[in-house]
Amino acid sequence: MTPGDQPLLEARGISKSFPGVQALADVGASVLPGEILAVVGENGAGKSTLMKILAGVQRPDGGTILWEGKPVELNAVKDAERLGIVLIHQELNLAADLDVAANVFLGREPTWGGPLKLIDSRIYADASALTARLGLTCSPRTRVGDLPVGQQQLVEIARALSLESRLLILDEPTSSLTERETDLLFGVLAGLKSDGISIVYISHRLKEIERIADRVVVLRDGKNAGGLARAEIHHEAIVRLMVGRELKQFFQRHRTDGGADKPPVIQVRDVRWSPRQKAGITFALRPGEIVGMSGLIGAGRTELAETLFGVRPRTTGSIEIDGQIRNIRRPSDAIAAGVFLVPEDRRVEGLILSDSVKRNISLPILGMLSRLGLVSGRREKAKAQEMSDKMRVRTPSVNQEVGLLSGGNQQKVVLGKWLARSPRLLILDEPTRGIDVGAKSEIYSLMDQLAGQGVAILMITSDLEEALGMSDRVLVLHESQLAGDVPRSGLSEEAIMQLATGGGAA
């Protein structure tokens, strides 16, 4: 940034806290006109909170926001939109059953016929003009739900343009796009930039940031961790700022090959959960192995985990645990076989948020803590305290409501629920999503410790660095098929992405 440039938007000293967590502390950032600013940080670093504040979704506890040098109050999304700030969420906000034009003008339709409020058909011409500018050639009368995700995203951008947006905030826009769609999107962003529109771009994909960002702001644990100018932007520099230490230290993994000749803990053969799958899924995990599972969103990773755990009915195939065929039809069957799942959405599936730490930990083991069907309060409390200490849950007491803890501590409670028993296979579905760096590294070392005790771990993750840093090998799913089983020696981000996007072995 040259000193003479007036930033379009500047945030100064922004702070925001939620019970149990300081999401942002004295964070600053600014965007110049016609600039692409990348905001990066680990999950839980505060990126989303900052973006929500800039878009008027949430109000900061402190700090000021300047628009073209003048302080503004963004109390609602409408305030931000009036200035020309539009946030495009990771999960698109489109009405799938309406057509393109209706979506672009939703809530702001030009009408005629007075009180009858009939929609003016010129929205179709107007929408056409906007989509053409973005290289979207489909008819404005196409139902949005029939478009591929990449084009749906362009419809959202068209909607932003119709609002005469001057600052576009894109939250993880490429997370469900194919490589080709990503290229197209980058072309569109370059075009918008040359029209003088500023873009704030949030992504985990550092390669994309290297490609398109003019400047990078890095957040860590809710604070500014540093910034990089165009010439300084490269992968290692960003990662160093993000984690605040070298990557190798971060992932603590003591690999041994002790389990290589042991019989598998789990042998999955030809497992299917949907009639649309062309082939079943077959793989095995040995004791002490941490196996990563990669794939794009919708590749069937969570479905596979749920099938193995008995939440989702299995249509074909067999599951062997320790050499014995187990007919897993419901979670209690899986639990009896020593297979536990830490689900993807801990707030909905993993925990009862309104209940205490104690009651969450004891829920799956009440049988062990009771006599004649009556729960022993003393034993329950002791066990919950023990697990809470072991997992290093930071909570004032085990009677604290789980919903008030930070994401990382919530996840430790979910782990504590299961580790009170002895697992044979632990399935972790996105175990570190949305949790802070400190808790993350604690969870990694816990995984390493469990593997050392001979537990097999299947770790589903969208975070490639995590997959590379923790796994002994990586299984890749693509369209509910096993696209590859990459051994340690062949692991690289490229190899995984190639398989995940259906490109076959690299």
Add this chain to the structure above:
Amino acid sequence: MNKLLGIIVFLVVLYGALLLSDPSAGSYRNHFNVGQRIGLYGVLTLAAALVIVTGNIDLSMGSVVGLCATITGLMLMSPEWRIGSGAYSLTLAVPDPTVRLALAIPTVLLLGMLIGLIHGLLVTYLRVQAFIVTLCGMFVYRGLARWATNDQNTGLSSAFPEEKKWLLDGILGVPTHMVILLVLLAAAGVFLHVSVFGRYFYALGSNERAARFSGISVNFYKILAFVLCSTLTAFYAILWTFTYNSVQPSGAGSMDELYAIAGAVLGGFSLRGGDGTILGVLIGACIIHILPNMTAMWGVSNTLEPVVIGLALLVGATVDELLRRRRGTKKA
């Protein structure tokens, strides 16, 4: 606990208002009568609470009362039980009233159990909403009661004097209904607050998905909740029959489910499930039945009774929602 404190204060104020209304309000007789009502209707409040805590609802309770009370009346009064019709009928001679009583009570309880089982199976395996299932039940059981009697009243008239005396005279000066309710509440308290089953009920009501992911057989506990509710309802129907003596198939128990649900909600059972305590059931039942007594003593027309109850419930629910929202904003 905070939530209970609020309604305890409300109950105390209500009781104070009752005592101030009229000298006769403080009499032993009035206390006995109110206690009897609370004891009787509290059983149904408990039944409603057991289903509500799992996040479900039973709208059919009043009709189940109608059907079960009708069948209780029929079985107790006829010396010959005829099952089926025409050539396919089976006639059973039961001349001894004591034998009839000994057979009728388990039969009616079993009928309640069966009704609850049907509700539970429909809600779990066919995934029909509890509201719909029990709304349909509400029509069906009422119709069956009327059909079984040709819409004629049944009743005990002067039979079973000993049993009625035991029920209506009280035990050591305490209304027998209240003693029965307290025994049931004690058992339910252990069930809900100390046993593993109760814990699963709350887990199910708070977050069914998380309960399922924790390995709990969600379907089993949901069915159990409906079975317990309908069985208690059948038990209430028997008490009701002995208390009121006469059963009108089209009217018996009608609207009782709404008073029961209202009592449970006032007592802290959120219709979202996962909330509420046994002490709350007692307090809720007390409020619902002291309220009309209080207004009557102040000389308010008894036709206004439903208005008072409706407004009390509305105020309770609004205050609850405001408290929830205050906690919610702290969280969000």
